[in-house]
Amino acid sequence: MKKIYLDHAATTPVDKRVLREMQPYFSEKFGNASSLHLFGLEAGEAMEKSREQVAKAINARPEEIIFTSGGTESDNIALQGVAYTNRRKGKHIITTKIEHHAVENTCKFLEKSGFEVSYLDVDKEGFIDLAKLEKKMEDETILVSVMHANNEIGTIEPVKEIGELCRERGIYFHTDAVQSVGKEKIDVQRMNVDLLSASGHKFYGPKGIGFLYVKQGTKICPLMHGGNHEKGLRSGTENVAGIVGMAKALEIAEGERVEEAARERKLAKKLVNGALKMRNSWLNGPAIGKKRLSNNVNLGFDFVEGESMVLMLSDKGIAASTGSACSTKSLEPSHVLRAIGLPHVKCHGSLRFTLGRSTTKKDIDFVLKELPVIVKKLRDISPLRKVLDIGRFEEKGRARA
Numbered sequence: 001m002k003k004i005y006l007d008h009a010a011t012t013p014v015d016k017r018v019l020r021e022m023q024p025y026f027s028e029k030f031g032n033a034s035s036l037h038l039f040g041l042e043a044g045e046a047m048e049k050s051r052e053q054v055a056k057a058i059n060a061r062p063e064e065i066i067f068t069s070g071g072t073e074s075d076n077i078a079l080q081g082v083a084y085t086n087r088r089k090g091k092h093i094i095t096t097k098i099e100h101h102a103v104e105n106t107c108k109f110l111e112k113s114g115f116e117v118s119y120l121d122v123d124k125e126g127f128i129d130l131a132k133l134e135k136k137m138e139d140e141t142i143l144v145s146v147m148h149a150n151n152e153i154g155t156i157e158p159v160k161e162i163g164e165l166c167r168e169r170g171i172y173f174h175t176d177a178v179q180s181v182g183k184e185k186i187d188v189q190r191m192n193v194d195l196l197s198a199s200g201h202k203f204y205g206p207k208g209i210g211f212l213y214v215k216q217g218t219k220i221c222p223l224m225h226g227g228n229h230e231k232g233l234r235s236g237t238e239n240v241a242g243i244v245g246m247a248k249a250l251e252i253a254e255g256e257r258v259e260e261a262a263r264e265r266k267l268a269k270k271l272v273n274g275a276l277k278m279r280n281s282w283l284n285g286p287a288i289g290k291k292r293l294s295n296n297v298n299l300g301f302d303f304v305e306g307e308s309m310v311l312m313l314s315d316k317g318i319a320a321s322t323g324s325a326c327s328t329k330s331l332e333p334s335h336v337l338r339a340i341g342l343p344h345v346k347c348h349g350s351l352r353f354t355l356g357r358s359t360t361k362k363d364i365d366f367v368l369k370e371l372p373v374i375v376k377k378l379r380d381i382s383p384l385r386k387v388l389d390i391g392r393f394e395e396k397g398r399a400r401a
């Protein structure tokens with residue numbers, strides 16, 4: 001059975017060119033980057049070269065890049081680090097109702113520690129309203145955290161404009177760019193961001209490595225204390241192989257970004273057009289080609305459980321998802337789909353395909369052949385459909401009578 005991987009928002013395979021670059025740093029170049037001897041110097045040099053590569057890719061300075069273990073840690077350092085350091089200035093934070101759990105749950109934790117958090121609504125495509133954001137800003141506001149691109153429905157938020165509003169008021173602006181790095185142009189100067197989170201495994205780098213951009217002069221404190229690595233903001237012996245791999249992955253992604261995005265967008269369009277031929281189906285998030293990640297397709301189907309579709313697709317060799325990889329095992333409806341106004345029952349019928357470098361037209365054709373069969377099978381046995389159909393029948397009957 002051919003395996004078709006369409007869950008690139010959850011993770012991506014390590015690019016072979018990346019793996020090749022990393023390999024020496026597991027064995028012959030194994031030194032601790034903090035050691036003074038030749039082994040340490042070799043590792044340290046590779047790490048600093050990688051820092052320069054990452055900084056160049058996002059138009060930052062090398063000293064503004066802090067290596068972390070991934071997106072979750074970057075988000076935590078950004079939010080908690082800024083909150084605790086600036087608590088004397090104010091205790092108000094603004095975020096959105098569609099953030100990844102790494103931001104959402106950190107905000108909930110900060111609420112328990114005495115901070116006040118405002119969660120902005122989004123419209124039916126997932127966009128925040130700049131006027132509403134502005135209205136929420138007050139003297140006590142110290143931080144705004146709005147994701148660059150949403151991991152479930154692909155919405156790309158107006159970060160540049162958000163950053164401008166924050167700059168005018170001296171409020172720190174953090175963006176979770178875990179899903180957009182490598183897919184969208186990232187320029188921290190143009191985006192007006194003070195802090196930006198990224199994760200290597202989302203752009204064909206290894207897992208367990210990420211970075212946080214911290215604009216020079218940002219008042220922030222560490223969450224972990226130790227040997228003062230990474231300018232004291234993230235102690236712990238550096239993951240040199242991971243760092244080298246992530247920097248290489250970012251360099252490759254940036255070089256191939258425009259062409260690859262156009263290719264994936266075309267395939268995404270084909271998938272959506274084909275899938276929406278099914279009755280009682282819809283696309284969640286903005287239209288393909290609009291302010292949406294090029295590889296994201298989030299579909300909804302009435303009378304079907306997303307989890308059942310994922311399992312039946314998996315039996316055919318197709319890997320898809322119901323949404324965020326972190327919440328697939330919970331029966332709670334997606335907070336993102338709830339926030340865009342989908343009723344509870346419709347949230348459960350969602351299915352996310354996220355395309356990637358390996359995705360071909362043939363793969364999409366195969367999905368479009370198998371998906372309608374699966375949806376029909378599930379609808380035929382859906383108790384929900386029976387209840388709703390009976391309801392409709394009764395309504396018609398009453399109307400006739």
Ligand SMILES: Cc1ncc(COP(=O)(O)O)c(C=O)c1O
Binds near residue numbers: 009069075147200210
């Ligand atoms: C938007 C977003 N933020 C943060 C994370 C967490 O990143 P990591 O898995 O590197 O901890 C993810 C992972 O899916 C994500 O999609």
